[in-house]
Amino acid sequence: MSKRPNVRAEAAKCLLQVLDKGLSLSDVLPKAQSRVDEKDTALLQEICFGVLRFFPSYDNITNQLLSKKLKGKQRVFHHLIIVGLYQLDKMRVPEHAAVAETVQAVIALKAPGLKGLVNACLRKYTREKIELESSLNNPVCQWSHPSWFIKRVQTAYPDNWQQVLDQNLARSPMWLRVHTNNVSVEHFIDALSAANIGFEQPLLSQTAILLEKPTPVEKLPGFEQGWFTVQDGAAQHAALLLEPKNNETILDACTAPGGKACHILDLATCHLYAADIDENRLARVEQNLARLGADATLICGNLSDDDVLAEMPMFDRILLDAPCSATGVIRRHPDIKWLRRNEDIEQLANLQKQILDKLWQKLNVGGTLLYATCSILPDENKQQMTRFLKENPNASLNSINENETIDDPGWQILPGEHNMDGFFYCRISKQG
Amino acid sequence: MAVLNVLRFPDERLRTVAKEITQVDDTIKTLIDDMFETMYDENGVGLAATQVDQHVRMFVLDVSENGDEPHVFINPVIVEKEGMMINEEGCLSVPHCYAKVERAEKVTVEALNKDGEKYQLEAEGLKAICIQHELDHLNGKLFVDYLSPLKRDRIKKKLEKEAKALAKQQG
Numbered sequence: 001m002s003k004r005p006n007v008r009a010e011a012a013k014c015l016l017q018v019l020d021k022g023l024s025l026s027d028v029l030p031k032a033q034s035r036v037d038e039k040d041t042a043l044l045q046e047i048c049f050g051v052l053r054f055f056p057s058y059d060n061i062t063n064q065l066l067s068k069k070l071k072g073k074q075r076v077f078h079h080l081i082i083v084g085l086y087q088l089d090k091m092r093v094p095e096h097a098a099v100a101e102t103v104q105a106v107i108a109l110k111a112p113g114l115k116g117l118v119n120a121c122l123r124k125y126t127r128e129k130i131e132l133e134s135s136l137n138n139p140v141c142q143w144s145h146p147s148w149f150i151k152r153v154q155t156a157y158p159d160n161w162q163q164v165l166d167q168n169l170a171r172s173p174m175w176l177r178v179h180t181n182n183v184s185v186e187h188f189i190d191a192l193s194a195a196n197i198g199f200e201q202p203l204l205s206q207t208a209i210l211l212e213k214p215t216p217v218e219k220l221p222g223f224e225q226g227w228f229t230v231q232d233g234a235a236q237h238a239a240l241l242l243e244p245k246n247n248e249t250i251l252d253a254c255t256a257p258g259g260k261a262c263h264i265l266d267l268a269t270c271h272l273y274a275a276d277i278d279e280n281r282l283a284r285v286e287q288n289l290a291r292l293g294a295d296a297t298l299i300c301g302n303l304s305d306d307d308v309l310a311e312m313p314m315f316d317r318i319l320l321d322a323p324c325s326a327t328g329v330i331r332r333h334p335d336i337k338w339l340r341r342n343e344d345i346e347q348l349a350n351l352q353k354q355i356l357d358k359l360w361q362k363l364n365v366g367g368t369l370l371y372a373t374c375s376i377l378p379d380e381n382k383q384q385m386t387r388f389l390k391e392n393p394n395a396s397l398n399s400i401n402e403n404e405t406i407d408d409p410g411w412q413i414l415p416g417e418h419n420m421d422g423f424f425y426c427r428i429s430k431q432g
Numbered sequence: 433m434a435v436l437n438v439l440r441f442p443d444e445r446l447r448t449v450a451k452e453i454t455q456v457d458d459t460i461k462t463l464i465d466d467m468f469e470t471m472y473d474e475n476g477v478g479l480a481a482t483q484v485d486q487h488v489r490m491f492v493l494d495v496s497e498n499g500d501e502p503h504v505f506i507n508p509v510i511v512e513k514e515g516m517m518i519n520e521e522g523c524l525s526v527p528h529c530y531a532k533v534e535r536a537e538k539v540t541v542e543a544l545n546k547d548g549e550k551y552q553l554e555a556e557g558l559k560a561i562c563i564q565h566e567l568d569h570l571n572g573k574l575f576v577d578y579l580s581p582l583k584r585d586r587i588k589k590k591l592e593k594e595a596k597a598l599a600k601q602q603g
Binding site: 001002003004005034035036037038107110112 | 474475476477478479493497498499520521522523524528529530561562565566575594
């Protein structure tokens with residue numbers, strides 16, 4: 001016989017793996033969700049996301065509550081106290097239940113001797129919340145981001161840096177892209193209305209649907225029949241801006257999980273090469289393409305490697321969704337701000353430069369390259385492209401918006417703008 | 433000591449009715465050690481021999497907070513039952529599924545200990561539930577048998593799907 005796993009204990013273990021061991025929440029959370037009861041999966045996610053969004057404040061308060069820091073094997077109880085604080089602070093759980101359930105988690109984590117400690121910390125918090133919170137007046141606690149990141153955002157966006165940071169703390173909306181090969185937009189939105197699901201079509205592209213509130217995919221009409229894909233509004237611009245035409249030879253570089261590749265094939269009957277460095281992720285692209293009955297040539301390899309490039313033809317269009325800091329999607333992946341380090345940015349910018357320089361050689365004269373990242377940092381975006389345009393006389397800016405110049409190229413979408421993720425696009429063309 | 437493979441519902445071997453143990457020998461003692469290790473490894477509170485594909489009348493349990501109160505039941509028989517309560521149960525053979533089941537509130541059980549000596553135990557609460565749950569295993573019965581056919585079928589489909597996904601992953 002077994003007892004139901006304690007959700008709070010599972011949450012504390014997830015947080016330990018992300019914050020102390022540096023693992024990604026998208027690797028850790030699904031495994032924990034498969035262990036708990038179906039009814040508890042949403043609660044587990046809510047706790048993990050919430051704590052990661054506001055971690056510095058809860059971490060600071062926990063350190064105040066503990067007379068001695070919890071280290072080594074006891075470290076998980078530091079995170080468990082934080083789980084308790086989050087429930088008391090932000091969730092609609094009655095105070096006695098939040099405390100009692102969190103104390104029960106101590107038993108599930110096999111250290112019943114610490115029940116008293118966890119109970120005392122949470123009780124003290126409920127009594128002395130205001131005093132404890134008075135020491136949260138530093139920028140890291142106030143903005144809930146690491147200080148290196150706050151500084152970078154302040155430098156890049158002196159007028160609206162607060163707004164950028166605030167948006168990263170918001171909950172992310174759910175966007176769908178209608179698969180017009182499988183269903184018409186009219187039919188799909190009728191089916192949504194019939195199912196009483198609120199939505200908007202806020203972009204120029206009618207296939208982009210913004211749901212009023214996130215809904216499990218299986219509760220939406222036509223999931224089994226492949227009527228839609230879940231894809232953020234910002235990411236839906238990639239294929240549109242690439243403007244694929246029938247019979248062209250096109251490369252989708254760094255394709256996984258394949259949402260943009262599917263979109264390209266929706267828009268044009270073309271010879272699509274989809275490349276990615278990660279074999280496992282590429283296998284998922286294959287599944288996605290198969291589900292939609294779409295066809296592409298899959299290439300597994302490093303695109304800055306000459307041998308890999310030699311195997312490929314010349315392309316009419318290239319979509320380079322480059323490896324990046326993912327600082328534009330923090331609202332969707334709040335672990336990113338704690339996993340990323342300041343020194344990663346320079347390394348990523350170098351990697352992007354390498355891939356960009358190599359792929360440029362594979363583009364036909366007259367061809368178009370769309371550079372994309374889900375970053376909001378200029379080092380990876382505007383500065384990257386300014387350098388590229390200045391170093392490559394045969395590259396010209398193919399503006400997306402009217403006001404673009406070589407010194408200010410591309411379209412930077414900030415997180416929350418029209419409800420979209422933070423994203424960057426820059427389109428360039430190759431001259432003879 | 434070794435962690436043993438636990439059979440998963442709807443495996444037909446879980447329906448086997450276990451046989452009496454005639455002699456508590458070294459084979460049984462090794463099985464007891466392995467079953468404790470398996471139970472603790474999977475965070476269970478009880479494990480019947482049936483679940484590790486050994487069809488003899490024996491189960492182990494430990495419902496303590498610290499995991500330091502191991503009990504062994506060989507050839508167990510419930511000699512007295514009292515009261516009724518409904519509580520949530522789960523099972524290592526039906527992973528990640530939990531449901532409410534009706535059981536007697538107090539039970540008195542007779543069994544042999546790991547040295548083959550006869551003893552009697554009165555149990556209530558979680559320990560009583562666990563004894564009834566494990567004894568069911570020895571008779572080829574699972575806690576999902578107490579649920580509505582609709583609910584049982586949903587659990588079966590879910591586990592079959594998970595098993596398929598796992599087999600695919602391991603290629």
